[in-house]
Amino acid sequence: MKFAALLALTLSSSAFASDYDLVIRNGRLLDGAGNPWVAGDLAIKNGRIAAIGRVQGLGKREIEAAGRYVAPGFIDMMDQSGDVLPENGDAVNKLQMGVTTVISGESGTPVKAAELPKYFRDLERKGIAVNFGTYYNATDAREHVMGDGAGAPSQVQLQAMRDEIDVAMKAGVFGITTALIYPPATFQTTDELVELAKVAGRCGGFYATHMRDESADLLRAIDEAVAIGERGGVKVEIFHLKAAYAPQWGRLMPEAVQRIAQARARGIDIAADMYPYTAAGTGLSVTVPSWVFADGRDKGMERLRDPAVRERIKREVASGSLPGWSNLVEASGGWGRVLLGNPQSSEYERFRGKSMVEIGAALGKDPADTAWDIVLAALPKRATGLYFMMDERDVETALRQSWTSIGTDAPAVIHLGSRDEPTVPHPRVYGTFPRVLAEYVKRRGVLSLEDAVRKMTSWPASRMGLVDRGVLREGLRADLVIFDMARIDDTPSYEKHAVAPQGIDYVLVNGKVTLENGAYTGAKAGRVLRHACN
Structure with a gap:
C-alpha cells in the first residue's frame, strides 16, 4: 500500500472490545506549547484527550497519522x-x-x-x-x-x-x-x-x-x-x-x-x-471622512449625494487624515491601490478586483466619485474594497x-x-x-x-482563559488538527479567494471528527464558550 493511502486509512475496531472512542496512531505530536514534536499516539474518550504516548488500548475508530502533525485545534x-x-x-x-x-x-x-x-x-x-x-x-x-x-x-x-x-x-x-x-x-x-x-x-x-x-x-x-x-x-x-x-x-x-x-x-x-x-479589507464608505456621518448614517449617505459635499471631501482625502478620521486612501498610496471587493450591485459587478483608478477611467469618472457612487449603489448593503496598505x-x-x-x-x-x-x-x-x-x-x-x-x-x-483546550494534555478537550506540512498550502488568492487550502486532513472538535480528508462530516460538536463573571 502506498504511503499516501496508508495515511488516509481509517481502521474500524468495532469487532473488538475498545478502550477509547478514537485513537490517532503514529503522529508527530506538537503539544502547542512551543516544544518540538514527539512521535506517538493520542487517544480520545468522552470528548477529552485520554492518553498520549504509546497507546496500547484500542479505539472504536483509529486514524493512521504517520508522517503528519497532530496539534491542538x-x-x-x-x-x-x-x-x-x-x-x-x-x-x-x-x-x-x-x-x-x-x-x-x-x-x-x-x-x-x-x-x-x-x-x-x-x-x-x-x-x-x-x-x-x-x-x-x-x-x-x-x-x-x-x-x-x-x-x-x-x-x-x-x-x-x-x-x-x-x-x-x-x-x-x-x-x-x-x-x-x-x-x-x-x-x-x-x-x-x-x-x-x-x-x-x-x-x-x-x-x-x-x-x-x-x-x-x-x-x-x-x-x-x-x-x-x-x-x-x-x-x-x-x-x-x-x-x-x-x-x-x-x-x-x-x-x-x-x-x-x-x-x-x-x-x-x-x-x-x-x-x-x-x-486590508473593509467597506468603501470608510473613504468618507467621519464628519459626514455626524448626524447618523442615513443623513451621511444623503450628504454623499451632494456635489458640493463631494468637492469638499475630495480635497480632504487629497490633503491627508483629519482629526477623528483615518484616511485609508492616503495610507494605501492612492486610489490606484484601493480595489473593488464586493460591489453588492449588478451595475458594478464587472469591475470586481479593479482599482478605483481603473474603474474611473473606464467610466470617465474621478476615482473618488467612482468609489462613492459604488457605495450609494449598494445601499442598503455595504460595498467593500481591498486596501493594499x-x-x-x-x-x-x-x-x-x-x-x-x-x-x-x-x-x-x-x-x-x-x-x-x-x-x-x-x-x-x-x-x-x-x-x-x-x-x-x-x-x-x-x-x-x-x-x-x-x-x-x-x-x-x-x-x-480557555484552560481546558489549546495544548495536547490528558484531560483537556480534544480539539485537534492533523495536517501535512509537505502539502500545506494557502491556495486562496486575491484573484480567487473562495477556494479551500491544502494539507489540513482532519479536524476534531470536542473529540468528534468534524473534517475528514478535507471534507466536512456534518458533526456539530462545538460549544458556546462563556467568560465567567463572578
Missing part, C-alpha cells in the same frame, strides 16, 4: 461569525483552515445584551461545528442608548451604557470591543471608553480594539488603547495589528512593537492578533513577536465557495492559518513550526 482570535452561525453553523471554511474555536464580536453581536443568554442557547440548540466565544461591542451599547450620531453622552446615558455592558458581561461575553475608524464609534472619546471598560474590568474582561488609527497616527492609537486598559483596569487586545501607512513602511511597525513591549514591561496586559496579508517586512516583524496571535477578521461563510457572500472577498476568509504554516514557516522560515503552532493554540487559549 487552531483558535481564531478575530472572527466575524456572530450573525452567520445562527443561520448556518457549519463554519466549513474555518474547519478547512484547522480552526476549532472562534472569538467574535469586533463588529458586535446580533442581539442586545439582555438577549445574549437566549442567543447562546439557540446556537447550542441548533448546533455549531466550532467552539464560539464573543465580545460585546461598546458602540452597540452607545447606539442603543443615544443613536448613531455624534455627541457626548449625558451621565444618565453613560450609566445606561454601563448597565448594558454589565448585563452582557454577566451573560458570558469576554469583554468589550471598539472599531474606532467607523462612525459612530469614531465619536466615542477616550474618557467615555474608559468608563465602559471599567465595567468589563470588574469581570476580568478585555478591551479589544480596532484602533482609532492604524496608519499615520498608529503610535498615538496604541497609546490610547494602553491608557484605556490602564485606567479601565482591563486586559487589552489590539485587533489585526498592522502598520498600514505606505510612507512609513519598514519604520512604523518597529516603533509600534516597541511601544507595546514597553507597555507590557510596565505591567499592562496587552497583546495583539494579526492576519498574514498585505491588504501593508508591507511584507512589517508583517514579518509583527509575526515574530511572542505576544502576537492569529485572527482572520473574517466570518464563517454561509455558502461555501461562493464569491457573493456579504463579507470582503479576501483570501483571509479561507487561507489565514494555512498561510502562516505554508508561507512564514515552510517557504520563508520567519517562524519555526513549533512557535507558529503555539501562536495559534496555547497562546490564544491562555490569553482568553
